[in-house]
Amino acid sequence: MRKPQIDYAAVFRALPGMVALLTPELVYADANDDFVRLSGRTREQLVGRYIFDVFPENPNDPAAAGMRETETSMLRTVDTGERDTMALLRYDIEDPARPGHWQEHYWSPVNAPILGSDGKVALIAHRVEEVTDLIRAFGGPGGDNRARALEAELYNRARELQEVNERLRAAHAREREVALALQAAMLPPPGPTGTHRAAVRYQPAVGALNVCGDWYDLVDMPGGSLAVAVGDVVGNGLAAACVMGQLRSALSGATRLAGSPAQALDALDLYARSVEGAESTTVVTTFIDWDSHTITYSCAGHPPPALMHPDGTVIFLDQATDPPLGARPERAPRPQARMSFTEGSILVLYTDGLIERRDEDIDTGLARLADSLAHHRHTAPEALADALLTDLLPPAGNTDDTALIVLRL
Template identity: 65%
Template sequence: MPIDYAAVFQALPGAVALLDTELVFVDANLAFLRQAGRSRDQVVGRFLFDAFPPNPGDRGAAGARNLEASLRRVLVKREVDTMALQRYDVESREQRGRWEERYWSPVNAPVFAPDGHIVLLIHRVEEVTELLRVSGRTGGERHLEAELYSRMRELHQVNERLRKAHAREREVALALQRAMLPVPAAVGQHRFAVRYRPAVGSLNVCGDWYDLVKLVGGDRIAVAVGDVVGHGLAAAGVMGQLRSALSATSRVARGPAQALEVLGRYAHSLEGAQSTSAVTAFIDFDQHTITYSSAGHPPPVLLRGAGGADLLDQATDPPLDAAVEPSPRPEATVSFTGGDALVLYTDGLIERRHQDIDTGLGQLLDSLDGNRHITTPEALADAVLRDLLPAEGMTDDTALVVVCL
């Protein structure tokens, strides 16, 4: 059924007027006319400040000046402008020359044509005069309440600007994250998949990382994931430094425990790296073994091709830089057979608010075991994300690595 937008406009419960770019009224809905105490003929087709002139008896009145400045900002910046509370007196309909003290909360917004230029300005106002009128209050008290209300509106504007600044920082941080987390180069003939899912509607992004590197001596690779405490550009910068350090350390370390020990010493000197968690596994395809070590990170999972999935949780230690003096870290070794898969991930995959982490781990094991018939790491990674991540997204970012063994 076609929508009668003109009827919708008139039925809106909020007071809304439309102005052209010369600030002339093009239309006004019934709520606006009732609120302003004007007829349609007294408004439409007239310049805004002819229809609603400022109070000539109040030389300090700034309502009209502030309103025009807001509308001009909309035309220049091409974005919504939410004004602080304004005192804007209105001439009485019953007695010309008598001005009524009124308080308004205005919002102004642009309307764009298909080619991108502004064709109209939406002027929405909410009158709050009655909220400030309490029996027995003096004019000074009402002004004080209006000032308090105005400060609340200004705080809202500050919060809105901060939200936009945070959104821009989030986009920059994600771009940096993507640049520092490309799909790893091939590691021999081994098949693997990596996934990164940023948090939705949140700044808790850009602290997770993954890495795969070819090790010297035999058919061996190192696989790692980590999670920096923090968010945004700062976390992305720390993440990049730790990822690079662990990648370099793994190539020369005797095993994953030593690699994490050295990384912990480095984290001790790196601002923002405190309490970072990480897990790394050295896979030896000649010996069919996985040697792993965890620094406060959720355990990897070994998915058995014959059925079942095992948590690799026998070599867990505190996060990086958790101890005053770094000490040797534990490591453990487990055997695998052809057709198995190793899965590493960050806590965004399994942790949920108001849910025990063991529940999330159980859901991960069930998902992996239920999808073990999938033969490609790419398809398995996608299946796990579908099973565990809600459609609306998560409040924490998630990294996932699947290596076919």
């Protein structure tokens, strides 16, 4: 069956209810048919004009505040990049056929951001529910009092909803701050790695709720070898950050006692089955032997580490991949594989936020990582880590956390 061709401009104009698009300067960019019809203005009278030139406030009503409240809501949407729901609003509109005559309207507006490619607000979607007829339905004997009572009730309910939304936003922001502080405390800079320079990065997700459970770790092993690992807990928020801390500590301890990466992940899998929220966590760990110039690795459902040779050739360590932690009904030994490296190579471990995008195959993200590594192959680890984040993450930030380790071998 052929995919239908959609005319989105026609869809916008046919949307039920009043919807207009405005620039961040509050200038009309477009309006749908219902907005044109119910506002009593033609599209030509709207597009390209400042909103309050088209709809000035009623000068005959000293208590009028519709313009001020609408402007405040729209500018808040531009500043925060978040949807803003306004309380029930009385906004008188001048009759275009009778200058000086004002018609009473009751609107329930919502302002939503439309982001541009740079992540900034490019347009405001201004949707209005026209409830004037509902207010007027309370006419007749005593109707004025009932209409005022209904108006006051709707206004108070909308105000309560707006206050609840503001409290929720504040609570989410506090949770994000606590989770970020917890992650920062548990993800310190790497210790000395001898002559092998390492760079680590943790890039939080954008949005008040999207702090996740990504982590990294570098462990000095008995005999002088080095273990490097990254992991990703399913979920977000403070709970995921707490689970992350438990798993990171458990893997760090298991790594010091285990004889191989597979054994370390076996021990972590056993521990994760007793930790609520740890199921389906992904993790990859590598043991680096400087004497034999080999990397032994094991992967539990995680994107494969990238090994870049000095000539810019990139190989993904994907020969020891197994399901995430706790995914099997019964435990089974984890696989592991070994890869040789030459001095001066670069090892990169990362979480899926660096490469995965919802609208593309993971191989596309891996190819993008390989291209970026090859392009910056002569760059030192610290600068290379920054270059990878710049090349691979969206300019407006990602909806998933990103943990990254860059190690020169």
